[in-house]
Amino acid sequence: MEADLLYQRVAQHYRSAIRSGLMPAGERMPSVRSLTRLHQVSLSTALQACRRLEDEGLLEARPRSGYFVRPPRRTSIAPAAEPDVRRAPDPAQFVGIHDRVSAFVATGELQPVSFDFGATYAEPGIYPGEALKAAAIRVLRRQPELLVRPVSPAGELALRTAIARRALDGGLHLSPDEITITHGCIEALNVALRAVAQPGDVVAVESPTYFGLLQVLESLGLRALEIPTSPHTGLSIEALELAFETQPGIKAVVASPDFQNPLGCVMPDADKARLVALCERRRVPLIEDDTYGMLGDDDTPLKPLKAWDTTGNVIRCVSLRKTVAPGLRLGWVSGGRLHARIQMLKYAQSRANEALGQLTMAEFLGSSAYDRHVARLRRQIKHQRERVAEAIAAWFPPGTRLSLPRGGMLLWVELPPGCGAHALFEAGMRYGIRTVPGTLFSNTHRYDHFLRISCGYTVTHETEQALRLLGGLCTAK
Amino acid sequence: MEADLLYQRVAQHYRSAIRSGLMPAGERMPSVRSLTRLHQVSLSTALQACRRLEDEGLLEARPRSGYFVRPPRRTSIAPAAEPDVRRAPDPAQFVGIHDRVSAFVATGELQPVSFDFGATYAEPGIYPGEALKAAAIRVLRRQPELLVRPVSPAGELALRTAIARRALDGGLHLSPDEITITHGCIEALNVALRAVAQPGDVVAVESPTYFGLLQVLESLGLRALEIPTSPHTGLSIEALELAFETQPGIKAVVASPDFQNPLGCVMPDADKARLVALCERRRVPLIEDDTYGMLGDDDTPLKPLKAWDTTGNVIRCVSLRKTVAPGLRLGWVSGGRLHARIQMLKYAQSRANEALGQLTMAEFLGSSAYDRHVARLRRQIKHQRERVAEAIAAWFPPGTRLSLPRGGMLLWVELPPGCGAHALFEAGMRYGIRTVPGTLFSNTHRYDHFLRISCGYTVTHETEQALRLLGGLCTAK
Numbered sequence: 001m002e003a004d005l006l007y008q009r010v011a012q013h014y015r016s017a018i019r020s021g022l023m024p025a026g027e028r029m030p031s032v033r034s035l036t037r038l039h040q041v042s043l044s045t046a047l048q049a050c051r052r053l054e055d056e057g058l059l060e061a062r063p064r065s066g067y068f069v070r071p072p073r074r075t076s077i078a079p080a081a082e083p084d085v086r087r088a089p090d091p092a093q094f095v096g097i098h099d100r101v102s103a104f105v106a107t108g109e110l111q112p113v114s115f116d117f118g119a120t121y122a123e124p125g126i127y128p129g130e131a132l133k134a135a136a137i138r139v140l141r142r143q144p145e146l147l148v149r150p151v152s153p154a155g156e157l158a159l160r161t162a163i164a165r166r167a168l169d170g171g172l173h174l175s176p177d178e179i180t181i182t183h184g185c186i187e188a189l190n191v192a193l194r195a196v197a198q199p200g201d202v203v204a205v206e207s208p209t210y211f212g213l214l215q216v217l218e219s220l221g222l223r224a225l226e227i228p229t230s231p232h233t234g235l236s237i238e239a240l241e242l243a244f245e246t247q248p249g250i251k252a253v254v255a256s257p258d259f260q261n262p263l264g265c266v267m268p269d270a271d272k273a274r275l276v277a278l279c280e281r282r283r284v285p286l287i288e289d290d291t292y293g294m295l296g297d298d299d300t301p302l303k304p305l306k307a308w309d310t311t312g313n314v315i316r317c318v319s320l321r322k323t324v325a326p327g328l329r330l331g332w333v334s335g336g337r338l339h340a341r342i343q344m345l346k347y348a349q350s351r352a353n354e355a356l357g358q359l360t361m362a363e364f365l366g367s368s369a370y371d372r373h374v375a376r377l378r379r380q381i382k383h384q385r386e387r388v389a390e391a392i393a394a395w396f397p398p399g400t401r402l403s404l405p406r407g408g409m410l411l412w413v414e415l416p417p418g419c420g421a422h423a424l425f426e427a428g429m430r431y432g433i434r435t436v437p438g439t440l441f442s443n444t445h446r447y448d449h450f451l452r453i454s455c456g457y458t459v460t461h462e463t464e465q466a467l468r469l470l471g472g473l474c475t476a477k
Numbered sequence: 478m479e480a481d482l483l484y485q486r487v488a489q490h491y492r493s494a495i496r497s498g499l500m501p502a503g504e505r506m507p508s509v510r511s512l513t514r515l516h517q518v519s520l521s522t523a524l525q526a527c528r529r530l531e532d533e534g535l536l537e538a539r540p541r542s543g544y545f546v547r548p549p550r551r552t553s554i555a556p557a558a559e560p561d562v563r564r565a566p567d568p569a570q571f572v573g574i575h576d577r578v579s580a581f582v583a584t585g586e587l588q589p590v591s592f593d594f595g596a597t598y599a600e601p602g603i604y605p606g607e608a609l610k611a612a613a614i615r616v617l618r619r620q621p622e623l624l625v626r627p628v629s630p631a632g633e634l635a636l637r638t639a640i641a642r643r644a645l646d647g648g649l650h651l652s653p654d655e656i657t658i659t660h661g662c663i664e665a666l667n668v669a670l671r672a673v674a675q676p677g678d679v680v681a682v683e684s685p686t687y688f689g690l691l692q693v694l695e696s697l698g699l700r701a702l703e704i705p706t707s708p709h710t711g712l713s714i715e716a717l718e719l720a721f722e723t724q725p726g727i728k729a730v731v732a733s734p735d736f737q738n739p740l741g742c743v744m745p746d747a748d749k750a751r752l753v754a755l756c757e758r759r760r761v762p763l764i765e766d767d768t769y770g771m772l773g774d775d776d777t778p779l780k781p782l783k784a785w786d787t788t789g790n791v792i793r794c795v796s797l798r799k800t801v802a803p804g805l806r807l808g809w810v811s812g813g814r815l816h817a818r819i820q821m822l823k824y825a826q827s828r829a830n831e832a833l834g835q836l837t838m839a840e841f842l843g844s845s846a847y848d849r850h851v852a853r854l855r856r857q858i859k860h861q862r863e864r865v866a867e868a869i870a871a872w873f874p875p876g877t878r879l880s881l882p883r884g885g886m887l888l889w890v891e892l893p894p895g896c897g898a899h900a901l902f903e904a905g906m907r908y909g910i911r912t913v914p915g916t917l918f919s920n921t922h923r924y925d926h927f928l929r930i931s932c933g934y935t936v937t938h939e940t941e942q943a944l945r946l947l948g949g950l951c952t953a954k
Contacts, residue, residue: 098821105630119627127625133617136624136833140610147613147804147837148604150596153582183660183827190826198698199676212825219825221675327624329831344575348689348696349667350660350827354806354834356613360624 010039010049018058018069029059029067048268055079055232055403057389061297063379077393080231080263080403080414083207085239089247092202092225093443095218100440101211107429114432115457115466117388120261120291121326122409122456126380128364128373132325135363139356146355153347155181155332156358162365163318163332170293171307172316178334180343181353185291185319188333189216189254191345192315195338196285197222197251204243204253206235208412208441208450210261213254213289224443225250231403231412234260234267237274244282252285258302259292262412262441262452264405266296269303276308283313285338291319294374296407297382312336320361322409323374328357381409387459388467395464395471411453412438419474421451427473433466487516487526495535495546506536506544525745532556532709532880537863538774540856554870557708557740557880557891560684562716566724569679569702570920572695577917578688584906591909592934592943594865597738597768598803599886599933603857605841605850609802612840616833623832630824632658632809633835639842640795640809647770648784649793655811657820658830662768662796665810666693666731668822669792672815673762674699674728681720681730683712685889685918685927687738690731690766701920702727708880708889711737711744714751721759729762735779736769739889739918739929741882743773746780753785760790762815768796771851773884774859789813797838799886800851805834858886864936865944872941872948888930889915896951898928904950910943 017023030038035046050067053059056079059067108118140146154160160176167174182188197203199221205213207226217224225247228239235255244250255275257267267275279286288305296302306316313336320330330353335342364370389404389411399416415421421437428435438450457463494500507515512523527544530536533556536544585595617623631637637653644651659665674680676698682690684703694701702724705716712732721727732752734744744752756763765782773779783793790813797807807830812819841847866881866888876893892898898914905912915927934940 102821121627124622124626129622129625132624133621136617137614140613144610145601145606145804147609147802147834148606149601150598150803151806183830186825187827194696215821215825219671219822325624326627327622327832329628329828344579344692345696348663348692350664351806353660354831355804356833357624357831 006041007045007048007052010035010041010046011052013039014049014053015056015058018053023069025069025071027069028065029069031066044269051406054406057404063299077396078401080401080412082230082232083228083236085228085236086242087228089239089243090226090444092223092247094221095214095224095443097211097214097440097443098218101215104425104436104440107426108434111429112432113434115463116434117453117455118434118436119454119456120410121322122377122381123458124326126377127325128369131369131373132328132360132364136356136360139359139363143359146359151352151355153352154343155179155352156355156362158362159358159365160332162362166365170301171303174334178339180333180335180339180346181358182331182333182346183350183353184321184329185289185317185331186212186216187346187350188317188331189213189287189289190220191342191349192287192317192333192335193217193220193222193252193254194345195315195335195341196287201251202247202249204240204250206255206260207444208262208438208447209254210256210289211440214443226442226444229260229263229265231263231265233271234263234265235275237271237278240275241278244278244284250284252287253279254287254289255305256289256291257305258290259295259405259408259410261291261408262410262436262438264403264408264410264412266302266406272303272305273308276305276314280311280313285313285315287315287317289317291322292408294323295378295381295409297378298406306334309336312338315342323377324361324364324370328361330357330361378407381455382407384455384457384459385409385411387464388453388455391464391467392453392471395468397471397474409454409456411455413451413453415449415451415474417449419449421447421449424451424470424474428470431466431469433470435470483518484522484525484529487512487518487523488529490516491526491530492533492535495530500546502546502548504546505542506546508543521746528883531883534881540776555878557878557889559707559709560705560713562705562713563719564705566716566720567703567921569700569724571698572691572701572920574688574691574917574920575695578692581902581913581917584903585911588906589909590911592940593911594930594932595911595913596931596933597887598799599854599858600935601803603854604802605846608846608850609805609837609841613833613837616836616840620836623836628829628832630829631820632656632829633832633839635839636835636842637809639839643842647778648780651811655816657810657812657816657823658835659808659810659823660827660830661798661806662766662794662808663689663693664823664827665794665808666690666764666766667697668819668826669764669794669810669812670694670697670699670729670731671822672792672812672818673764678728679724679726681717681727683732683737684921685739685915685924686731687733687766688917691920703919703921706737706740706742708740708742710748711740711742712752714748714755717752718755721755721761727761729764730756731764731766732782733766733768734782735767736772736882736885736887738768738885739887739913739915741880741885741887741889743779743883749780749782750785753782753791757788757790762790762792764792764794766794768799769885771800772855772858772886774855775883776852783811786813789815792819800854801838801841801847805838807834807838855884858932859884861932861934861936862886862888864941865930865932868941868944869930869948872945874948874951886931886933888932890928890930892926892928892951894926896926898924898926901928901947901951905947908943908946910947912947
C-alpha cells in the first residue's frame, strides 16, 4: 500500500474514535512506537498520522509526553483547502508587487498599531536581549579594535563554525568554508537568485509565497511561475513536474519547506527527497529558504532540503533573525556547487558583514543559552498560535477556513466568500489592528480573500477581543 | 584671460623663484589673500596656483599657517603624465576583472604581509577605536532591546540627521529623508547602478578606476566605457563629451571627484560644475563615489558634485568606513530624483542596516571628537604619504613617475618602461611587501606598468627600506 494511504488509514482510525467520543478530550494517544506495532506501519507513517490529526486540531503534542486528545474547539473551523495541483500552471509573469507592498507599509505607518498581527518576528521581550547585550559588550571589551579593524571577507570564522555545528542537528554536514554570512536571509536569496538567473528568466516559486521574495524577483527583473502549494504539505511536486514539462526554461526553484510563509506548512521528508531529486534531474538549482525551520513545536529538528543534496544543487538560505535576534541582520547561505559565484556576488554587493554582530551571535549560538531560548520560544509561540487560532475559530464568520501549523508564528486564514482581505485589512487598521492581506502573497489575485495573521505577540484577553472585532468587521462587509 | 591660464601664470612666477633659489626651502609663500592682490586674480585662482605647486612638490601646506617652500626632494621625480583626452574612446566592454582580483587576493592571503601598501584604509590604531567602543556600549546600555527589536527601514534617524548636518559643511543641503543608510559605499554603488542600468547597458567610468567598481559592473553584467582621467584634475570632461557624441546609449556616469582611487586626483570646482551640467543636459544620471573626500590635507572641505545638482540628477554614494571606522560597514546614498527607487532596491536587497552600528556612528559623528579625529587623521596620512612618496622618489628607478595628491592615502606610481606591475607585485609579495598592480584598475591593459601604493600605515625606517627593496626589484627585472 502507498505510504500516504497508510497514514490516512491510521489517522482515520483515531479520527472516528475521537469524533465519536470514544476517546475523550485529555486522553493519551498510544505512543508513536506502539502505533507502529498496532498498525504495522513505519515510525514515520505513525508520526505523519499523529501530525495530521494535530493539524486538524484533534490532537495536541505535549513535550516529552506524546499526543493527547484536545478539548473540542469552541467553534469548529474547516481546515484549509488543498489547491488543484493538476490545473495548468499560470503563465510566468514579471512581478508587480512593489506598489501593493508600499501601500500596505504606508497604511501601517500612518495609523497607530495596537495589535500587530502583521509582524514576521515575535515580540522583542521573547528574544534573549539581555544575553545578547552582555555578549556584545564582552566581545567589544575582548577586542577593543573590533570597530576599527577591517572585516574578514567571508564572515567571521567563529560564527561560521557555530552555524556548521548547529546545522549538524538537522542532519546537515557543512564545513565553515561552505558558509557565507549575509545581511539576513533576504540578501542570501538575492545572491542565490543572481547566481542562477538573469533578468527576464523564469523562477518557480510556491503559491502563495512570502511577498519579500516576490519583491526580490521584481527588483531583479525575474519572472515568477507560481506553483500550487498545499497548506499542509507545501510545494506540490506533481504541479512542479507539470510545470517543468509545460514551461521550458525554468532557471531555479525557490521553496521554503519548513513553516512556509504564509502557509505554515511543512513538507514531508518523502517530498523533500523527491523535490531535491527532481531539481537535480532537471539540472535546475533549488533554492531553499529556511526562515522558521527552527520554530517547530516538536523537539525533533526538521531536516532541511540541503540534507538530501548529494550533488551541490541545493542553495540553502537561512535567517537567524526570526529565531534569535530581530535586531541583528544576520543570515547565511551555503551555495553548493555555485558557492564561489555566490560568495563573489555577496562580496561585490555589500562586502562582508560587520564583525560585532557576528561575534555576538557566535557567542550565543555556541552556548546552551541558545537551546534554552529556542525551547522557550517554541513553547510560547505554540501557545500564542493556538490561542489566536481558537479566537479566529470562535469569532470569524462561518465559511472561514484555517489549518493550524505545527510551528512558526503565522496563520493563513481563508475568509468566507464575499469578504475581501484588503478591505478587512483597512477596516482593521482603523482600530489599530494590523494584519497582512493575501493580496501581497501572489502576483495573481488568487489570495485576495486570505489574511495572514501572525502570532508573535503575547495573547491577552484584549488580543482575543481584537480578533473578535476583526471577525465582526468581516461579517459586516 | 582664461582662468586656467591665469593660475598657470601665477604658478610659473613662483616656480621660477623657487627653482632659481630666490625663494629658499622653508620660506613662507605670500598668503592666498595677498596673492589675489599681488596678481589681481580671484581667490580660487590663487589657491589653484598654490595647489599646483604643492602637487609638484615645490610647496607644502601647513595647517593654519599657509604654504611654505619645501626642501628639495632627494631625487626628483617626474609628475604623472596626462592622458590623451582626444583619443577615440575604447569601445564599451563587459568587465572581466574578477579573476584578476581573485588571483590578487589569493596571493595576498597565501603569503604573510609585513608591509601592507595594498590597503584602502589606514591602520586601525589611527581610528577612534576607544571612543567608538565606548559609544557602542553606551548605546547598548541605553537601549537594552536594541539587538532584539526590529530595525527601522530607511536607517536610524539619528544617523541620517548627523550625516545631514555634517554634509552642510561641504555645501550640501540634504534632509535626513533624502538619505538611505547602506552597507558601505559599495552597496550604495550597487543600488545606484541597479536603479539606472540593466544588464548589457553601458556605464562611463574613470580610467583608471577602483577595481571594486569594476567588480560591481561585472557582477551586474554592465559594460564599462573607460574615460581618460587626469592624475591631477580627474575625469576629463572633454573626453566624456566626446564619448557622449560617439557612443550613444550611455546609461550612467560614475565619478569619484575627490581623491580618486587610485589616482588621488581632485576635480577642480569648475570641472565639477561642468560635469554636473553636462550629465544633466544629456539626461544621464551621474553617480558620485565619495570615499576619501574628507581626507584632504586642507581644512577647507571639498564641495561634492551633489552640491551643484539642482535637478536631482546626481546620486551621491558615500563611505564612512575609510574616514571613521573600517570595522563598521556603513555608507549612505542620496539618490536625487531616483531616491525612492534606490530605497526600494536597498530594501529588497538587504533590508535596513542593523541599528547598533548606526547609533554608534551617530554618537561619534555628532560629537566634536569626530572633528578632532579627522584633523589628526588628515595630518597623519599627509605625513605618511609624503614620506612614502619621498622614498619612492629616492629608490625607484629612473623613469618612475608620480604626482603627490593633496589628500587621501593612495599613490599611483608609473613604473619605467619594461617594468611590469604584476611581476613587481609578485616579487614584492615574496618579501611580504603587498602593493596593488595597475592591472586591476582597468578592463584594458593600459595600466599594467602602474602600481597603487597605499600610505595608510605608519612609516618607519623599515617601511622606507621595504620601498627601497621594492624599487630594487623593479630595476632588476
